[in-house]
Amino acid sequence: MKHCLVVDDSSVIRKVARRILEDLEFSISEAEDGLKALEACRQQMPDAILLDWNMPEMDGLEFLLSLRREEGGDQPIVVFCTTENDVAHITRAMRAGANEYIMKPFDKDIVEAKFQEAGLI
Amino acid sequence: MIASQFEYLKQYLKSQSGLVLSNEKQYLVESRLLPVARRHGLAGLSELVQAMQRPGAMQIASDVVEAMTTNESFFFRDTTPFKHFRETMLPAMLKARADRRTIRIWCAAASTGQEPYSLAICLKEEAQKVGGFRVEILGTDLSGEVLDKARNGIYSQFEVQRGLPIQMLLKYFTQKGDLWQINPDIRAMVQWRKLNLLESFSTLGTFDILFCRNVLIYFDQPTKVDVLQRMAKQMPSDGYLVLGAAETVVGLTDAFRPVPDHRGLYQTATAGQGAIGQSPFRARIAG
Numbered sequence A: 001m002k003h004c005l006v007v008d009d010s011s012v013i014r015k016v017a018r019r020i021l022e023d024l025e026f027s028i029s030e031a032e033d034g035l036k037a038l039e040a041c042r043q044q045m046p047d048a049i050l051l052d053w054n055m056p057e058m059d060g061l062e063f064l065l066s067l068r069r070e071e072g073g074d075q076p077i078v079v080f081c082t083t084e085n086d087v088a089h090i091t092r093a094m095r096a097g098a099n100e101y102i103m104k105p106f107d108k109d110i111v112e113a114k115f116q117e118a119g120l121i
Numbered sequence B: 001m002i003a004s005q006f007e008y009l010k011q012y013l014k015s016q017s018g019l020v021l022s023n024e025k026q027y028l029v030e031s032r033l034l035p036v037a038r039r040h041g042l043a044g045l046s047e048l049v050q051a052m053q054r055p056g057a058m059q060i061a062s063d064v065v066e067a068m069t070t071n072e073s074f075f076f077r078d079t080t081p082f083k084h085f086r087e088t089m090l091p092a093m094l095k096a097r098a099d100r101r102t103i104r105i106w107c108a109a110a111s112t113g114q115e116p117y118s119l120a121i122c123l124k125e126e127a128q129k130v131g132g133f134r135v136e137i138l139g140t141d142l143s144g145e146v147l148d149k150a151r152n153g154i155y156s157q158f159e160v161q162r163g164l165p166i167q168m169l170l171k172y173f174t175q176k177g178d179l180w181q182i183n184p185d186i187r188a189m190v191q192w193r194k195l196n197l198l199e200s201f202s203t204l205g206t207f208d209i210l211f212c213r214n215v216l217i218y219f220d221q222p223t224k225v226d227v228l229q230r231m232a233k234q235m236p237s238d239g240y241l242v243l244g245a246a247e248t249v250v251g252l253t254d255a256f257r258p259v260p261d262h263r264g265l266y267q268t269a270t271a272g273q274g275a276i277g278q279s280p281f282r283a284r285i286a287g
């Protein structure tokens, strides 16, 4: 079973994402901001990270840039999942090392399609 | 709507679009046709069916037929057909058409355009190999409404997120507010035409590659056989046919035969055994 870390400051979104990803047979852990996510990754690198952009403490982009510099931090497949839906944001995220990008609002079909795109299923 | 009206509707749809409507589909009829009734200022389905039967009710009748089609489509739907396109069909055709330098592709139930545009994107991605070739893509559909959308090439955020990798979205689309429009150079690669598969398409010419996906499932056996056999006539002896994931030619016609190890891919039965066997491309894929 693959492990996915869900990073979002909204507990509602984390719950929705968890339900979708558990249906797709991922085991899930959650983090509410980039800093906590980074700690979690240092403990154990997940296979996948579903990543919000705007969060307190450390935002998604800063987190991604830090993650990719960590030992083993190039391993996780990172799928952004954010309301930032303009080309400039998407481009920045991809340059920073994201693998796929979901524009909110999302549903199960989109998550499934994007995780397939990213080679996770 | 009384039983005789449902019966009329069933027969009418079958004769006009090939759609086979089972009795359990009454709910579908209601959800699809109530908006049509309202649009024409009619109170309900009974009134709609009555209005259809009056002389000169062409517009209402064709609105009913269009409303009953299922138009769902996504970019790179089912992935494998597009892999087969890039790795098998295209290399084979580039070789076989080296003299003529023209390849013709037909998407026979193109709906809102995702399928032909996915093929156009594949061609862009293979631009180096395709250089010097003229590749025509024709998208046809029974429904004028979906073709309008296809022509505009404008898709919702939801539609561009099913099947389309984000890199391709960035590369081939332009954002318009909440919507995304496929770029003019890709749009220019596809031509559109309204066409009912029940009617003759012999004037379209011949096609080397034919995508006919997720439309035969709505037809009964004799209609499937008829359409497939007429399609075979529009194809050269080494043409490729691609069907949807739930469709097959097996048990319907001998005009096409399955390409081994390529699910959903068929070749005109007249193709010499060698046309597949000798292909260096297959060996390369397998290796």
Ligand SMILES: C[S@@+](CC[C@H](N)C(=O)[O-])C[C@H]1O[C@@H](n2cnc3c(N)ncnc32)[C@H](O)[C@@H]1O
Residues within 6 Å of the ligand: B016, B017, B018, B069, B070, B071, B072, B073, B074, B077, B108, B109, B110, B111, B112, B115, B140, B141, B142, B143, B146, B195, B196, B197, B198, B212, B213, B214, B215, B218, B244
């Ligand atoms: C589910 S869509 C398939 C779209 C695309 N080929 C795909 O697989 O994603 C089916 C399309 O077939 C069209 N269609 C249904 N009956 C038809 C007919 N008799 N002639 C031409 N098109 C037809 C419908 O209008 C609809 O757009």
